[in-house]
Amino acid sequence: MSIVFLAAVLGTSAVLGLPVAVQPTLGHLSVSARVALAWATGSLILTLILTSLSAIGMQWTLWWILPACITASALSAKLIKRNQAAKPGPSNSTRFKLSFGSLGFALVAGSGLFAFVFGFATSADLSYFWGVKAAHFAIERGIDFELLRQPYMIHLHPNYPPLWPVLLAWGAMTARSMPWLAVPALTWVCLTAAATVIFSVLETRLGARAAATVTLLWYAVISTMMVTSFSGGNADGPLVLFLSVALVVILTEPEEGPGHLRWLAAVALAGAVFTKSEGVVAGSLIVAGTAVRDLIWRRSKVLQQTACLIAPASATIFLWVVVRIVHDLPLTDPIRENMFQISFEHMGLIMHVCIRILVTNVVMVGWLVPLVTVFLVGRRQLVRAVPGVVTALGILAFAATYYLHAAGDPFQLIVWTFPRLVQPAMSAWILGFGVAVFSVAGEGVPGAVLVEDTFR
Amino acid sequence: MLAGDMTKRRLVAAVWWLGIVISAVMLFVQPLRRGEIDLSLISPFDNTRSGHAEQWIFLSEAARHVPRDASFTVLAPDRDSEMGLFMMAVGLLPEASPLPSSYYGQPTGVGDQARFVLELAGPSPEQSLEIQSTEIIGGRVKTRWAPEL
Numbered sequence: 001m002s003i004v005f006l007a008a009v010l011g012t013s014a015v016l017g018l019p020v021a022v023q024p025t026l027g028h029l030s031v032s033a034r035v036a037l038a039w040a041t042g043s044l045i046l047t048l049i050l051t052s053l054s055a056i057g058m059q060w061t062l063w064w065i066l067p068a069c070i071t072a073s074a075l076s077a078k079l080i081k082r083n084q085a086a087k088p089g090p091s092n093s094t095r096f097k098l099s100f101g102s103l104g105f106a107l108v109a110g111s112g113l114f115a116f117v118f119g120f121a122t123s124a125d126l127s128y129f130w131g132v133k134a135a136h137f138a139i140e141r142g143i144d145f146e147l148l149r150q151p152y153m154i155h156l157h158p159n160y161p162p163l164w165p166v167l168l169a170w171g172a173m174t175a176r177s178m179p180w181l182a183v184p185a186l187t188w189v190c191l192t193a194a195a196t197v198i199f200s201v202l203e204t205r206l207g208a209r210a211a212a213t214v215t216l217l218w219y220a221v222i223s224t225m226m227v228t229s230f231s232g233g234n235a236d237g238p239l240v241l242f243l244s245v246a247l248v249v250i251l252t253e254p255e256e257g258p259g260h261l262r263w264l265a266a267v268a269l270a271g272a273v274f275t276k277s278e279g280v281v282a283g284s285l286i287v288a289g290t291a292v293r294d295l296i297w298r299r300s301k302v303l304q305q306t307a308c309l310i311a312p313a314s315a316t317i318f319l320w321v322v323v324r325i326v327h328d329l330p331l332t333d334p335i336r337e338n339m340f341q342i343s344f345e346h347m348g349l350i351m352h353v354c355i356r357i358l359v360t361n362v363v364m365v366g367w368l369v370p371l372v373t374v375f376l377v378g379r380r381q382l383v384r385a386v387p388g389v390v391t392a393l394g395i396l397a398f399a400a401t402y403y404l405h406a407a408g409d410p411f412q413l414i415v416w417t418f419p420r421l422v423q424p425a426m427s428a429w430i431l432g433f434g435v436a437v438f439s440v441a442g443e444g445v446p447g448a449v450l451v452e453d454t455f456r
Numbered sequence: 457m458l459a460g461d462m463t464k465r466r467l468v469a470a471v472w473w474l475g476i477v478i479s480a481v482m483l484f485v486q487p488l489r490r491g492e493i494d495l496s497l498i499s500p501f502d503n504t505r506s507g508h509a510e511q512w513i514f515l516s517e518a519a520r521h522v523p524r525d526a527s528f529t530v531l532a533p534d535r536d537s538e539m540g541l542f543m544m545a546v547g548l549l550p551e552a553s554p555l556p557s558s559y560y561g562q563p564t565g566v567g568d569q570a571r572f573v574l575e576l577a578g579p580s581p582e583q584s585l586e587i588q589s590t591e592i593i594g595g596r597v598k599t600r601w602a603p604e605l
Contacts, residue, residue: 104476111484118495119502119509120487126500127508128540132547139550152556152564155543178547180500213472220479227486230504335560362482369475373468437468 002182008174009167009186010039015069017042018076020267024083025260033200036193037264040241042072044271047166048316054143055323060173061141101212108216109192112223116188116232119181126183126233129156134168135178145327154334161320163274164235184232190241191226195219198248198431201261205252206438214434218244221366222427228362229419235276236420242271243282243391244427250290250387251435255297262309270312274320277333281398282391282424283313289390296383342404350403353414354396357422366426370433377440384439388432395425511541511576514594515548518574521590521597527553529567533578536561541576573598 017038020026026034049068050060058064115121123130133156136144143166148158168186172178195215202211222240231237246268253259269286272279287310294302324331357363374382399421403410487493487503494502499512522528530545532538535558542556557567567573573587576595588599 100473104480108480108483111480111486115483115486118487118493118497119500119504120490122500122504122508124501124506124508124540127512127547128543132543132550135547135550152554152559152566153546155539155560156546178550181497184500209469213469213476216476217472217479220476220483224479224483224486227483230506233500362479365475365478365482369472373471376464376468376471434472 002175002179005171005175005179005182006185009043009171010189012065012069012170013042013046013167014039015042016045016065016072018072019079020264022076022079022083024079026264027083028204029200030196030203033197036196037245039189039193040197040238040245040271041267043167043238044163044267044274044316045072046170047163047274048319050166050170051143051162051319051323054145055319055326059141060170062174099212101209101216104216105195105212105219108220108223109188112191112227113185113188115227116184119184119232121187121227121230121232122184123230123232123234123236127180129160130165130234131168131178131180131183132156133165134172137165137169138172138178141173143323145329148329149327157333157335158329159277159324159331159333160235161274161276161279163271164238164276167238187226187232187234187237188223190237191219191223194222194241194244197245201248201252202435206435210438214430214438217366217369217434218427218430221362221430222423224362225366225419225423225426229423231420231423234420236423239272239276239279239282240423240427242268242275242279243286243424244431246272246283246286247388247391247428247431248435250286251384251431256299258305262305266309266312269309270316273313274316278395278421278424280313280317282395282428283310285391285394285398286387286428288394289387292390293383293386296386341407343406344404346404346406346410349409349411350400350414353411354400354403354418357414357418358396363419363422363426366430370430370437373437374433377437381436381439385432385436388428388430388435391428392425392432395421395428507537508540508544510594511537511544512548514576514592515541515545515574517592517594518545518597519549519552521592521599522549522552522572522574524551525553526572527555527570528572528574529555529557529570530574530576531557531567532576537576541574545574571600573600 014035017040020041021034021038026037029037045068046065049065053060053064133144133148136147143162147153148156168178168183195218198218199211199215202214205211206214226232226236246265249261249265249268250259253262259265269283272283287306290309291302291306294305299305321331323329358367399418403414406413490503490505496502499509499516501508501512528545528549530538530541532541538558539560542554542559546554552572555566555570556564558564574595574597578595590597590599
């Protein structure tokens with residue numbers, strides 16, 4: 001049952017995302033990174049199709065997805081054939097070899113897998129709403145709008161974006177029941193997929209050693225945070241995956257000339273906003289940080305480039321807003337949100353609790369290591385870190401503002417949500433400063449190994 | 457490359473690797489810090505030590521006693537546990553009809569209409585003559601004789 005579930009969730013998405021993986025502009029990435037990207041983008045495509053079917057009242061069946069899979073496969077075959085006919089470019093990915101990096105990766109991957117599979121890190125939210133929605137959607141063979149409208153079901157957060165429960169529901173429907181024990185392992189899949197893409201993108205820009213160093217700190221810190229904050233099986237895994245892919249692509253763009261992978265960042269941002277409400281906040285901050293950096297660099301057509309970056313995300317937000325309006329679902333969270341009813345008397349408690357969480361164990365390591373090394377290398381290349389730093393600090397500011405809206409004592413809300421809200425901020429912090437620091441101190445300069453040179 | 461730059465480069469790498477080692481060790485020891493490790497894979501929460509595993513096992517057992525489409529409610533010793541139990545029950549009994557006795561700490565009244573009462577172990581309300589009770593792991597399932605409303 002779990003095998004069928006995992007095969008449906010991973011396999012169907014990977015097939016739908018194949019045309020992305022075989023794009024010529026991604027030819028410099030490793031095969032494992034391209035497989036990871038195929039799964040990530042395919043999961044967005046799959047859930048967009050399934051959400052659209054539900055929106056127009058059609059039940060999910062394999063017969064709706066099969067033509068999409070066949071089309072994706074045919075398109076991929078055509079792209080592969082065309083790529084082979086063209087002059088092949090040099091591969092920049094390093095072959096696997098035994099090193100401190102590969103040993104470290106194996107240790108982190110193994111420890112993380114053990115923790116997620118054996119129930120050390122499972123999120124209560126999996127059994128409270130993410131998995132609950134999936135179990136019901138699977139039985140109904142579609143998004144169960146009637147369930148989400150019920151007055152005693154507001155704990156299911158009917159306004160939340162649908163990617164994660166719809167993806168789980170697709171697997172549960174195929175497996176004919178909800179294999180709850182298998183779901184937390186998907187968080188590990190998300191983190192490992194993200195680490196694979198991050199390494200491969202950084203490798204072509206910073207060199208293998210620097211890429212391994214940045215990726216390993218990211219992988220170890222984010223995995224530990226996910227385990228200690230009990231995020232297994234909830235939507236934080238895919239959110240961090242999408243946001244990190246978008247960020248690493250943006251952070252490694254060359255200072256001059258267009259970013260040839262910006263389309264990939266745009267697709268990843270669409271995935272983030274379709275996964276969690278926080279994805280909209282983090283995505284907006286990434287876009288804002290990127291625009292600021294581009295203006296400092298005096299790049300041309302900043303407005304046009306920014307518009308391209310937000311277009312797919314805007315389209316997915318628009319789709320989900322329309323679906324909610326048509327099916328009479330709330331646009332905001334009926335449990336938590338009282339917009340603009342701010343209590344500044346919470347400020348002291350918010351600062352106290354949040355700072356306590358920010359200086360705890362691995363979170364402290366994640367903040368300090370990049371910051372200390374920035375002081376070591378000086379201010380050169382710091383502009384490169386702007387999208388990451390704006391995202392990290394912006395998420396913290398957003399969290400504080402959000403908690404000011406809490407009705408009553410916000411203590412429980414902060415303790416419950418802040419350790420998870422910090423995860424995308426930490427990811428942005430490590431990637432932002434990692435690329436900046438190692439582009440000065442490392443063996444390469446971002447943008448030095450240009451995709452456009454290889455594949456033009 | 458200048459000697460100073462080379463030293464700086466090594467220092468930067470050393471700081472990052474120190475962070476990697478500390479974080480990796482923290483991840484590795486997480487399971488050991490939770491006390492006794494349970495590898496039985498009975499619930500997704502076996503090693504979280506959060507109390508969810510006990511609720512999960514109780515509801516999984518209770519689900520066998522509640523027929524498809526039958527209405528049920530949940531009771532727990534305190535309102536917070538009752539809300540958590542209700543949220544979990546909606547997912548573990550997806551083909552039955554959940555009616556909360558309380559919702560976010562507030563009594564609803566609709567729980568009284570439920571045919572089945574899933575009661576988590578703890579102080580039990582007074583037994584009514586209209587109720588048949590079956591003891592299961594972690595609590596009891598009570599069946600109301602009254603026909604479903």
